[in-house]
Amino acid sequence: MLDLIWLLPTFPLLGFLVLVLTAGKLPKPIVALIGAGSVGASFLLAALIAFQFANGGEDHYVREVWTWMAVGDFRSGFSFYLDGLSMVMMLIITGIGFLIHLYATGYMADDPGYSRFFSYMNLFVAAMLMLVLGDNLVLLYLGWEGVGLCSYLLIGFWYTNPENGYAARKAFVVTRVGDTSMAIGLFLLFAQLGTLNIQDMLSAAETEWAVGSGFAIAASLLLLGGAVGKSAQLPLQTWLPDAMAGPTPISALIHAATMVTAGVYLIARTHVLFELAPDVQMLVAWIGLITLLMAGFTALTQSDIKRVLAYSTVSQIGYMFLGLGVGAWSAAIFHLMTHAFFKALLFLASGTVILSLHHEQDIFKMGNLRKKLPVSFLSFLIGSLALTAFPFTSGYFSKDEILLGALALEGVGTWLWLGGVLGAFFTGIYTFRLFFLVFFGESRGHEPDKEVGGWHMNGPLYLLMVGALLAGFLHLPLEAVFNHGEAFEEHHVSALVHGFMIASPLIGIGVSYLFYMSGSLSVAGLMGNPLSRLLHRFWHSGWGMDWLYDRLFVFPFLWLARINRADLIDRCYGVLVELSRAGNELLVRTQTGYLRWYALSVVGGLVLIVSLGVLL
């Protein structure tokens, strides 16, 4: 069974090929069957493989399908590497991916680009599986770029609106900045260690590089560049909120559950490098912390239901980075998994809400929907509880582990922990702000006729609800992957600390209740003074990062492009042309056509020569 691992990405890839080659001529049920079925088949196979692998007792399993390229001492194969980490990822991708595909068969039912949509989705799943199963960094890079491409295609899926196109290009280009950094990292690793096979490379790094050596710092920094791009962390986080222009199942699959966590996967996969560069690892933690706080503030001010969720995704990935940074590798991956469940749930539920309201996304135009949209209400309730780490939901366990991991760190750990707890407090506020505004209070505008649904939309929601509630009780088989000195062991922390961690999101929910349910506190009152209005605008714009980047990079580039449209260098040759033309005109002047003039010039020349001869 294990040697069939190559079939995992092949199923969705075949689905993609069939859908592309038939170019939308297939009837919708068949498209749905191929689109969702191929991912479903992958999931079944993945489950079987995982079962066999878990019972096999092996640490890892490698299968090379063919040699991709071998040039001199460089070699890279199409080979798959299965261990606990890639197994978890592969199950998340195929499992949640399948649920989202299933949901999308209903969600996209009226879209003319039905077949195109599923072809991209299938390609995405194939690329994502390549990313997590590749045993060398080049194959990982293939998946890495492939998911970026699918993300681009799917964000710009409704291409008639230029804004969607802009968002899609922004996503691709911003992540490509990170990808470029990662590519340079690959070159550096190969130049120094002579291999790009992940396991060989890591063991070579361990033996050849000392802790804190320059190469280790450079390499891990460059890989971190790739990770922050893909995972929408500071300073490359600006693309993710705009990426919500795509259809909602895309936001669930790519921009919440799977692709954006690729950066977390990359760092976890190459964690040995980061352990060799403790400063960089600390940087990862700080990036995570700052991002999670910044995104939390921004989420507070958004009015678009999907943008709130997008910022919360950025924030939650910030937690994962925090976990990675403090060395709580398994906790970060654990959070990755629980987050995949509850964030997919939230996005899909928001999809149902949006569709039921005929593509209304403004939460201030919703309200009192809990009776009209019962399934979405339940989904949102469970998803929001898990997101805010309500005790004994899945998010609680994973976030807890990360925060405890931070606390276990000597020195700055306490600060990181405190920041994380503060973030949890904000998570409570913005999540339930959304929840209360959408499902309680007065109806503000839209009255849905009925909730869209059907088994293929509601089924995935119920399954994800179960996951969001119970995934925290799962145990991930990651010990073998992170066996070298995981920082986080069983720490005994005081009840007070635990109390803090449980209380902070609850207080956040309470604050949210006071503002948006009971009305004891009012936003309008807060907005009364100009400073808070300014702050609101600042946070609403995502801390002005877009503004800043526009001025730092986009405008100068556009300016340079505009002034040099005609190619300066070509103009230089133009000068050459003008010079010779001017020379021509000058000489042409002498050809007057008058015989006398010619005779005179002959005489003049003679006189000149003779007098020169006489004088010299």
Add this chain to the structure above:
Amino acid sequence: MESIPYEHGLILASILFSLGLIGVLTRRNIVFVLMSLEIMLNASGLAFIVAAARWGHAEGQIMFLMILTLAAAEVAVGLGLIIQMYRRFQTVDINVLSEMKG
């Protein structure tokens, strides 16, 4: 026989040559231009003869004979061209023939 000093001969030749040149440069009537050219040719011929007499060589005389024949040929061709020109342009003004200007 007391010979004329060759300097005198050369001075005469150069005066004639200059006159011819001035004629070529200033006249607009092409017939006069041709005549001025003849004067220049003969001036150079005179210079050859004077030089030949001075050094007692025959080459000067030979050159003069050649110039003479050359001048004859030139006049023949030149006059032919002038007639053609007159036929076509109805004028003998040399400035009319400036079509070759750049």
Add this chain to the structure above:
Amino acid sequence: MILVALIAILFVGGLLAWASERINPALPKYLALLTILLDLLLMTQLLQAEPDGAWLALIDVEWLPRFGIGFFLAADGLSTLLLLLTGFLGLMAIGSAWEEIKERSGFFYFNLLWTLAGVLGVFTALDLFLFFFFWEVMLIPMYFIIAIWGHENKNYAAMKFFIFTQVTGMLMLISILVLAYFHYVQFGAFSFDYRDLLNVSTSGRLEFWVMLGFFIGFTTKLPSVPFHSWLPDAHSQAPTAGSVILAGVLLKTGAYGLIRFAVPLFPEASLAFAPVAMALAAFSILYCAKVAFAQTDIKRLIAYTSVSHMGFVTLGVYAWNEQALQGAVMTMLAHGLSAAALFMLAGGLQYRIHTRNMPDMGGFWPRVPRMATVAVFFSIAALGMPGLGNFIGEFLALLGAFKANIPFTVLATCGVIFAAVYSLWVIQKVFHGEFRNEGFEESSLADLNRREMVYFAAMMIGLVWMGMYPQSFLDLSAGSLNNLLAGTQELLALAQE
């Protein structure tokens, strides 16, 4: 013999095509097709040939023995790959000209086939005199193709193309002659034979200038900044088939020249010059990517991206190690296909709607879904998507170059960001957004027909093959590249003693 046959078939086929126009104006294209197919068939023979030393095929007869000039053609793995590329793209060019060229078709196919013959000669000639002869042969028919069948500004473009390549070709000729003279000084006889010239000791100041003559000759063809400015004009004015041959094949002769001649003949001077060349390459990549983004003429835009991509070739060649060279060769092959396909798409658009101006277009996707899909495919190939040929080339080139020079490689790598910017911009402008048709009828916008689908499919398969299983190409060129590497290392070692 097979090499002579390859070239002769094209020469004869060209003449026949020209002559056949009097019988029937539709005849030349069939004759041209037949000629190319025959050539391709012969080339497959080359793949099965038993190698004779380093060469798969070789012919060496005396021509002008007094000056050491011989008729010396030879093909190794590297040449064979490029011959195959030439044949394949020749086929594509005929396909793209099939409906577009209606006037004087006989003379057109004559020029096309003769250009290809010149290119085949360039890829196989190993006598430098003969090499220069073929270099000129491929130039003049190309001039006619642009000047006769080009678009609105064709004379300017054709003249610019001609002057650039001719002037720098002269520089190269001077260098060739000086090199032959060096041989005379050192060995007492003139020789233009590549094998002899490799032994000429070339170190010193003068040799540097001689090397520069080659470098300028080849980088003008490649092209690289600052000798690139003929390319956008030539491409935007040339008919589609002309662009295909220009971008797909003619540019590669420059790259081939660098690999085969410029570096191996002058290892020391090249080693000293490498940082400058790599800086030029990195600058070329970034600068032309930026200029490309600003263009509104779709063919000009693609032309600038070509210059940008060729920068990776220069970078790879001057890094001069196995990965980098293989990367350069793969980039040549993959870019040959992707750029040719993009020009064919642009040409197809122009044939339909008679404009190349992107602001007049928009939202074509639902009208021409097949064309849009194909365009997206080749755009993402051009921006270096892994799994397609261009990625393999650029990745290997950069991987190798990183060992040789870190700062310029890092700069060059940043070029892929800009590649994403302009590629996606084209897709956005032409295929996404609201439908726009300024200055043309909506009905004139027809989707790709069967003939077009066939050749685009062929090129797509080619790119996926290169991207997924590049080993079949890498293995073919590995032998010759390693020979070149070993040769220069030997010379460098000798020089150091």
